[in-house]
Amino acid sequence: MSSEFPHFRDCDACSEMVVIPTGEYLMGATEEEFKGEYSGYKTFYLVETPRHRVDVKSFAIAKFSVTRKQFEIFANETNFDGKGCTVFDGKNGYSITKQVGGIQGLGNQTKTL
Structure with missing residues (x-):
């Protein structure tokens, strides 16, 4: 086996x-x-x-981590709004915005998915 x-x-x-x-x-x-x-x-x-x-x-x-680009494609194709999802950067969790292009919680900065 x-x-x-x-x-x-x-x-x-x-x-x-x-x-x-x-x-x-x-x-x-x-x-x-x-x-x-x-x-x-x-x-x-x-x-x-x-x-x-x-x-x-x-x-x-x-088998491998999903990249932010892969997630962006999924979100755009399925109209996924990010509700209930967070991104963890090793120190903090950030809520994914309804506009899948960014993450809230970084002050004036935005991380692109």
């Missing part, structure tokens, strides 16, 4: 997708994983513990 999960593309320009099979997985963290960590992680501890088993139905996920 191959250890590689099946993968596919819906079209030539589409992202390569990897199929994650149906199965039982461990979700969450253990108390030991949080010992000695920054106290700001307390909220994470409360929602990440205890580690537990979950049943997951099969799904596909992109």
